[in-house]
Amino acid sequence: MATTPPMLIADIARKAKVSPATVSRAINQPHLVAPDRLALVQAVMKEANYTPIPLHRRRGPKSRVATPKKIGVWFAGARRNPSLNWFQEQLLQGQPSNERQKVDLSLLFSHSPDELPRQVLDRQVDGIIIQGMEPSKACMQKLADMPHVWFMTRRTTSFDADYVEPDNEANGRMAAEYLHSRGHEVVAAISTEPSYSAIAWRVRAFVERAEQLKLKVSSILGESVPDVSYIQHTPNHKESEQLAQRIQAATPRPTGLFVPVDHFCGSFFRAMRSAGLQPERDYEAILGNYNPVIYHNLDHLPPALDINLPTLVRKVVDHLIWRIENPQIIGRIGITVAPNFIANA
Numbered sequence: 001m002a003t004t005p006p007m008l009i010a011d012i013a014r015k016a017k018v019s020p021a022t023v024s025r026a027i028n029q030p031h032l033v034a035p036d037r038l039a040l041v042q043a044v045m046k047e048a049n050y051t052p053i054p055l056h057r058r059r060g061p062k063s064r065v066a067t068p069k070k071i072g073v074w075f076a077g078a079r080r081n082p083s084l085n086w087f088q089e090q091l092l093q094g095q096p097s098n099e100r101q102k103v104d105l106s107l108l109f110s111h112s113p114d115e116l117p118r119q120v121l122d123r124q125v126d127g128i129i130i131q132g133m134e135p136s137k138a139c140m141q142k143l144a145d146m147p148h149v150w151f152m153t154r155r156t157t158s159f160d161a162d163y164v165e166p167d168n169e170a171n172g173r174m175a176a177e178y179l180h181s182r183g184h185e186v187v188a189a190i191s192t193e194p195s196y197s198a199i200a201w202r203v204r205a206f207v208e209r210a211e212q213l214k215l216k217v218s219s220i221l222g223e224s225v226p227d228v229s230y231i232q233h234t235p236n237h238k239e240s241e242q243l244a245q246r247i248q249a250a251t252p253r254p255t256g257l258f259v260p261v262d263h264f265c266g267s268f269f270r271a272m273r274s275a276g277l278q279p280e281r282d283y284e285a286i287l288g289n290y291n292p293v294i295y296h297n298l299d300h301l302p303p304a305l306d307i308n309l310p311t312l313v314r315k316v317v318d319h320l321i322w323r324i325e326n327p328q329i330i331g332r333i334g335i336t337v338a339p340n341f342i343a344n345a
Helices: 009-016 020-028 035-047 082-093 137-142 170-182 197-214 237-249 267-272 310-324
Strands: 068-076 101-108 129-133 146-149 164-166 188-193 216-221 256-259 284-287 302-304 332-336 340-342
Touching: 009 020, 020 035, 068 310, 082 310, 101 340, 129 310, 146 170, 146 310, 164 170, 164 310, 170 188, 170 197, 170 256, 170 284, 170 302, 188 197, 188 237, 197 216, 237 267, 237 302, 237 332, 284 302
Parallel strands: 068 101, 068 129, 129 146, 146 164, 164 332, 188 216, 188 256, 256 284
Antiparallel strands: 302 340
């Protein structure tokens, strides 16, 4: 008596009017298949009494969905704040389709760098990304057996773990080279909060490169705020006015301005107008950061250096996953991401 040959994936695909790849995903990774197509494939399989071969009996490589890595982003020295959801938003925008790289992300907070979040102490995460203030030595000792990577700014030279951050030195150098290419002979770095590490590094690199280019360079900076963990996003209008007045009174007055961060640009450019200084006529500025929300609310659109935040977020997540999967590898790794020049947006 003849027997009916077993149905193949290609047969199911033909009857369901989908691709063989869709049938394969419906069997192995059903969560990746659109609900209507999944229901159609399963209905054909049921009608044909088709039962997939168990995974352990299949030939060739075994397809499996990796368990998402549990990653914490620790904002050290910060209270819970909706404005700090930017990391999660950037990660969601760049989430890859590769299942091995999926993550279960938690935002963690501590009021000071001397205390670890409870989720870290209880080992509820596989690894952490540290952002904000540098943790105390006691905290770092407790993190010795947990994969961790420093992210963005505030890292000191004594921090001996892996890090991912913007190339702040390239940022300052590119700004000086741009103003030199535009023919400016007198330039200045202008900023509030000069003690913030990213600002300090960018200003220092700007000054050094400007001097190499034989420009007359100065730094016109606001008050230093020691131990600040995050830039204050509410601009200090009085401080912007003072900076504009100092520029106006400078002899010779700088015509090329490097503004290393953008959070106070709106306030600063308004103060410059109030002081009688007009963009393009009296000065040209270049920004060391590009935030579209801030940028498109300025009264003029100067060139900017984009630090590539989506790339930075993806890099730090990928590197932490690598650390989680390779705990035996020793040695410190530092990753920097160069900025992109934006002529105008």
